[in-house]
Amino acid sequence: MSFRAELLRRAAGRKARIVLCEGNDARVRAAAERLGKEGIAQPIVLGDGAIDPSKDPRLGRVAQYLRDRRPDRILDGVHALDVGAIVALSPAVDDATRAEFNAWGPGKYDPRHHAFDGTNFIALNTPSLPIVIPPIYGLKGVGFETFSGDGPISYWNSYVGVGQMGGRGNFTDPRIGLTITQTPDLVTSKLPALLSYQLSLQTPEPPAGSFDREAAKRGKRLFSGEARCVGCHQLPNYTDVLGGRTVPFLHDPTEVGTDPAYAARTATGRYRTTPLRGLWQHPPYFHDGSAADLLAVVDHYDDLFKLGLTAAQKSDLIEFLKTI
Ligand code: HEC
Secondary structure (H helix, E strand, C coil): CCHHHHHHHHHHHHCCEEEECCCCCHHHHHHHHHHHHCCCCEEEEECCCCECCCCCCCHHHHHHHHHHCCCCCCCCHHHHCCHHHHHCCCCCCCHHHHHHHHCCCCCEECCCCEEECCCCEEECCCCCCCEECCCCCCCCCCCCCCCCCCCCHHHHHHHHHHHCCCCCCEEEEHHHCEEEECCCCCCHHHHHHHHHHHHCCCCCCCCCCCCCHHHHHHHHHHHHCCCCHHHCCCCCCCCCCCCCCCCCCCECHHHHCCCHHHHHCCCCCCECCCCCCCHHHCCCECCCCCECCHHHHHHHHHHHCCCCCCHHHHHHHHHHHCCC
C-alpha cells in the first residue's frame, strides 16, 4: 500500500472531527466535501453559508461550558493570562530574572521592570512590582488611562509597543528617562486606529441575577452619600482624572491608602482615580491587586476614611458596585 493510501486509511479509521474555519473560501468548502465523501474525516465548516458561530443557537451553551471550566474568580481571558510565565520563556532572560517573571502570576505585569528596545533589555527598576492588567473596555471619555495617569491610551500603547514589545518605532519620555529610537518608525502611524478600536469597546453588562436590585439601589445612595465614594469616582466614568483639564488630576498614595512603591516608578508619582467599570468581572482590585474582592475594597475605605459603615451597608454598597 502506498504511503498516501496508508495515511488515508489510518485517518478514516479514527473518524476524527476536523474544524475548518474559512468556510467562505470555495477551496475550503471543496476540501471539506471531499474529506466527508471519502470518509477521511468528519468536517465541520465555519463561516459564510456554513455554521456561523456568532449566530449559532448553541453559542450560549458553548460560552457557558468554557466559563464553567475557568477558575472561580477568573472570568475573562486577560486575568487568566500569565504574561510573566510567557516572557520568562525567552532565551534572552537570565535565571534570576526568569524567577522574578515567573513570580508575577496570572493577570499581572510589571511594565516598569525593564524596557526592551528590540535588541536589549534596559534595566529600569528592581525588584519587580507587578500590577494588575486592567480591563481595556469602557475607557471612552476617561482621558488618562494608566494607573498613574502618565498619558492617554496612545502614550501607553507606544510605551508598550516600542518599549516593552520591542516594536520598531520611537518612544521618548524625559520624565522617566527613557528614549528608544528604531527607524523607520512603524508604530506611531498605527496608534490612532488602535485608539479608535479600544475606545469602541463597551463595558460588558453584569449577568442577569448576579446582583440584588433593591440592595443595589440602596448601595447607589451610599456611594454618593455616606460612603463618600463619589468625591473621587465622579460620573459619568467614575473618575475625577479629567474634569475638563488637559493635565491629569491625581491623588497622592497616602490619600487613598495604597502602596506608593509603584507610583514612585512612574512619570507622575501619584495614582489616578480608577474609572470603575465591569467590576463584577475583574477581581482583584487596586493597582497591585491588594483587595481580593469587593468586600476588601469597601473594608479598605471604611478603615481609611473611618466611615463606620454597618455590615448591611457594606453589603448594599457591594451590590451596587457589582452593577457598574
Ligand atoms: C480620595 C479619592 C477616592 C475616594 C474617596 C474613593 N476612591 Fe476608589 N479609588 C481611588 C484611587 C486613586 C484608586 C486607585 C488606587 C490604586 O489602584 O491603588 C481607586 C480605586 C478604586 C477601586 C479599584 C478599581 C479597580 O478596577 O481596581 C474601587 C473598586 C474603588 N476605588 C471603589 C471605591 C469606593 C466603593 C469608594 C467609596 C467607599 C471609593 N472608591 C472612594 C480614589 C478614591
